[in-house]
Amino acid sequence: QADLQFSPGGYDPEEEITPEADxxxxxxxxxxxxxxxxxxxxxxxxxxxxxxxMVDGLVNKPAEFDLDALMALGLEERIYRMRCVEAWSxxxxxxxxxxxxxxxxxxPLGSAKYVAFETIVRPDEMPGQRGLFQPLNWPYVEGLRLxxxxxxxxxxSMGMYGKTLPNQNGAPVRLVTPWKYGFKGIKSIVRITLxxxxxxxxxxxxxxGEYGFxxxxxxxxxxxxxxxxxxxxxxxxxxxxxxxxxxLPFNGYGDEVAGLYAxxxxxxxx
Amino acid sequence: MPLPALPKRFHAASIWALYGLGxxxxxxxFYLGATGQLIGNPVKIFEHLLGEWALRFLIxxxxxxxxxxxxxxxxxxxxxxxxxLAFYYVAMHFLAYMVLDxxxxxxVIVEDIYKRWFITIGMAAFVALVPLALTSNRWSIxxxxxxxxxxxxxxxxxAAAGALHFCLAVKVIGPEQLIYAGLVTLLLGWRLVRPRYMxxxxxxxxxxxxxxxxxxxxx
Numbered sequence: 103q104a105d106l107q108f109s110p111g112g113y114d115p116e117e118e119i120t121p122e123a124d125x126x127x128x129x130x131x132x133x134x135x136x137x138x139x140x141x142x143x144x145x146x147x148x149x150x151x152x153x154x155x156m157v158d159g160l161v162n163k164p165a166e167f168d169l170d171a172l173m174a175l176g177l178e179e180r181i182y183r184m185r186c187v188e189a190w191s192x193x194x195x196x197x198x199x200x201x202x203x204x205x206x207x208x209x210p211l212g213s214a215k216y217v218a219f220e221t222i223v224r225p226d227e228m229p230g231q232r233g234l235f236q237p238l239n240w241p242y243v244e245g246l247r248l249x250x251x252x253x254x255x256x257x258x259s260m261g262m263y264g265k266t267l268p269n270q271n272g273a274p275v276r277l278v279t280p281w282k283y284g285f286k287g288i289k290s291i292v293r294i295t296l297x298x299x300x301x302x303x304x305x306x307x308x309x310x311g312e313y314g315f316x317x318x319x320x321x322x323x324x325x326x327x328x329x330x331x332x333x334x335x336x337x338x339x340x341x342x343x344x345x346x347x348x349x350l351p352f353n354g355y356g357d358e359v360a361g362l363y364a365x366x367x368x369x370x371x372x
Numbered sequence: 373m374p375l376p377a378l379p380k381r382f383h384a385a386s387i388w389a390l391y392g393l394g395x396x397x398x399x400x401x402f403y404l405g406a407t408g409q410l411i412g413n414p415v416k417i418f419e420h421l422l423g424e425w426a427l428r429f430l431i432x433x434x435x436x437x438x439x440x441x442x443x444x445x446x447x448x449x450x451x452x453x454x455x456x457l458a459f460y461y462v463a464m465h466f467l468a469y470m471v472l473d474x475x476x477x478x479x480v481i482v483e484d485i486y487k488r489w490f491i492t493i494g495m496a497a498f499v500a501l502v503p504l505a506l507t508s509n510r511w512s513i514x515x516x517x518x519x520x521x522x523x524x525x526x527x528x529x530x531a532a533a534g535a536l537h538f539c540l541a542v543k544v545i546g547p548e549q550l551i552y553a554g555l556v557t558l559l560l561g562w563r564l565v566r567p568r569y570m571x572x573x574x575x576x577x578x579x580x581x582x583x584x585x586x587x588x589x590x591x
Contacts (some may be wrong), residue, residue: 128412136546138412188543191414232570237544310545327541329480334415334473340408341415341472 103265108197111178113255115354119181120192122263124336129270130186131289132237133221140230140239141270150273150290159218159295162209169274173260174312175199175207180257182280185319185353189328190215192336196278197261202252210296212306217251218301219244219277220293236303244288245301245315246276247362255280255358258291281355283317314372316364319353323372387453394457397425398464407550422465427538427552429458430531434559441566452508455527459505459549462498490540497533501524528563531556 131141134148151169158164177197187371205217221242225232231240234310250256256303259278260267267273272289279286283306295301305313321331352359363371377387401421407412433454439445474481485492504524506512513520535556539549 132544136542138416190416235547235550237546298442305543324487327490327543329483329487332480333415336413340410341389341418342404346475 103261103268105265106173106177106197106261106263108179109176111180114181115183115193117193118337119195120267120336124190125194125262126268126270128336130188131230131272131288131334132268133230133240133242134270135230136237141267144229144306145269148224148269148273148290150267150269153274153292155275155291155294157204157294157296159297160211161296162211163207164295165208169260172199172204172258172275175203177259177260179264180255180278180280182278183353184253184280184356185282185333185349187283187285187313187317187325187328187329187330189312189333189349190336191333191347191349191353194262195264196257196259198259198266199276200254201256201258201277202254204258204294205248205252205278205296208296209317213298214246214296214298216250216292216297216301217246218295219246219291220295220298221288222290222292230318238308241292242287242288242304243301244303245297246277246279246286247300248296249306249362250279250359253279253359253362255355259368275309281318281352281359283313283319285313286317316363316368316371318359318368318372320351320368320372321349322351323369378549379381383449387450390450390453391457394425394429394453398422398461414496415468419465419468420436422461422468423538426514427463427534427556428460429454429461430527431552431555434531438559438562438566440572441562456505456508459501459508462501466495466498475498486494490537493533493540494537497530497537502529502532504530514530528560532560 127142129141130138131145134141134144141218154166154168155172156164171183171260175198178199179195180198181193183191183352184194221240222228223231223240230237233364237370257278258275259272260275262271267276272287275291276289277287278309280281288359302313302316303313303317307315308314319330324330331348335345335347337345350356398421401418404410408414410417433451435564436447436451436454439447470476470481474484485495486492504526507516507520507523516523534547535553537554540544542549587591
């Protein structure tokens, strides 16, 4: 990974940052395998450079952005909590650009209501995408409402811990929406499309009763497999280094984002 | 091909060696976890390792009698150790969940068992294993007579529950879950086919010996 130049982004929960070794070795990235250690172990063949993202759909100026063009939008460091639907969490110093800044460049049409994202499909470089057993339908897809996508907290991350993203964390560019469960943070993005209708999202399509489109962190709505009331904060130091803590609504970003969902029943729209 | 038979004087020692080797993964991983050498989520890594070894020992326990039926290898002397190892791993799996993962928050544990199917099923399998472990000794075998065999047939639903627990615990069923579930299905399926297979083999043997007898008479 290369070092990155960035400015402070003004977000810091002032909680202990997860050790880099943990954040880069305990990952969900099914394109490289379903085990937590698979992404770090099996992503060495993946080439995140050169890269470009096509931004199209209901926009005035569809365009392709390469990494330099994306970084030119202004790299900032954002230290965010990250909460996985599996009831564990980390604190990660991301480096990225505001998604709103990118959307401004392509000038969304008035009819655009949603933003759809798509991950690359490269079976030759991604062992989870080849072979007899395919856990998910590729490409991995995700979506946000346009106002969620434009929210100041939403970034396209191109780095963490001062450097470019490691392959296992979604190199070269991934989505980060810190008030939502981690699976919304689609990795290795190749396409962003503005749409009028709510786009599909991979986990929601697989198990709609378990994973909603919104996937806002919500301690009051349990997942059938995990209580969401508490979370295990990953940290170094073995069996007793991590700690359990109560999960906060919107992962602690309620002041910033609760307004997006005013009047919505968050138990129905989970 | 016949395996070289282990001389009888080593039988007891080989069983103790199996206990020692069998417990090694748990001891070693506990050491790694306690000394901060498991990166990521050490508690889950340890918990899942214990669960997987429990399944492996359950499968090995179930494999002993088909191995004898089909390959003529008699490792019956290891079956108790394998079964008990499965029990020890299930018990450690539960303890790791209760103590390291849930930190003895009994309310949360009770809610888990009550609300989450995969935990309900896993818990039921653990409870069902207890009487089997308690009666895995010579005294109980004599004491219970034919009841012992009936009681120990509980191992079949327990193994099925263990495999199901593993499949339901993950977000998508992967090759690992399929392998374990497949092996358990095969081994349990064998129990259904076995009576017919044994009858067929017996009748074939009778035909052969009958044939030999008529031949001998003719000569």
